[in-house]
Amino acid sequence: MAEEATLVIIKPDAIQRGLTGAVLSRFDPLRLDVIGVKAVRVSQELAESHYHHLREKPFFREIVDYLQGRLHGTNYVLAFVFWGENAIEGVRQVTGATHPEKAEPTSIRGSLGRMMTSGLMENVVHASSDRSEAEREIALWFKPHELLRPVSRGAAGLPAAPSAAQAGAQRAAGAKRSK
Numbered sequence: 001m002a003e004e005a006t007l008v009i010i011k012p013d014a015i016q017r018g019l020t021g022a023v024l025s026r027f028d029p030l031r032l033d034v035i036g037v038k039a040v041r042v043s044q045e046l047a048e049s050h051y052h053h054l055r056e057k058p059f060f061r062e063i064v065d066y067l068q069g070r071l072h073g074t075n076y077v078l079a080f081v082f083w084g085e086n087a088i089e090g091v092r093q094v095t096g097a098t099h100p101e102k103a104e105p106t107s108i109r110g111s112l113g114r115m116m117t118s119g120l121m122e123n124v125v126h127a128s129s130d131r132s133e134a135e136r137e138i139a140l141w142f143k144p145h146e147l148l149r150p151v152s153r154g155a156a157g158l159p160a161a162p163s164a165a166q167a168g169a170q171r172a173a174g175a176k177r178s179k
């Protein structure tokens with residue numbers, strides 16, 4: 001099975017409720033590497049791009065506000081890129097279904113998520129749904145130099161290409177060996 005990258009976001013409700021550690025510890029058994037992590041103040045443009053596929057939905061404005069922290073009195077989220085075998089499906093399973101009441105009760109969303117009276121699904125964490133979304137989302141949230149390894153081709157299930165710096169180091173090592 002191919003190694004791949006996936007994006008996880010600790011959403012504002014989890015930040016507000018002090019659940020960051022509880023959420024992250026759920027991913028530990030997957031034994032994935034964290035290859036990128038940062039705190040992000042989410043601009044309207046970033047939130048709208050992230051939820052681009054839902055722009056026609058009646059709840060679009062609310063989820064943009066949600067991701068920006070406007071509904072929970074916070075002004076940042078925590079973004080992670082996890083890397084490893086079967087990372088996308090493994091992380092989605094631990095995360096659980098979108099609707100907290102339909103999610104597996106032992107999953108993050110099933111145990112910590114809740115419905116708001118407005119009908120918004122307050123579901124604690126975001127996780128990429130498939131490879132093309134993972135690739136799109138990681139490129140949206142992280143610059144290549146913020147990641148410990150390149151992921152764009154890796155996220156598509158292909159061997160990751162070395163970065164320019166790695167390729168240069170490899171060339172230099174090869175040149176030394178041949179001396």
Ligand code: ADP
Nearest residue numbers: 054059063097098119120121122123126127129
């Ligand atoms: P997921 O986050 O599981 O990938 P989506 O991309 O479909 O799911 O939805 C993005 C977010 O929008 C969800 O995590 C949830 O917070 C919210 N959401 C999705 N569907 C609805 C809905 N029918 N009503 C209210 N909020 C929703």
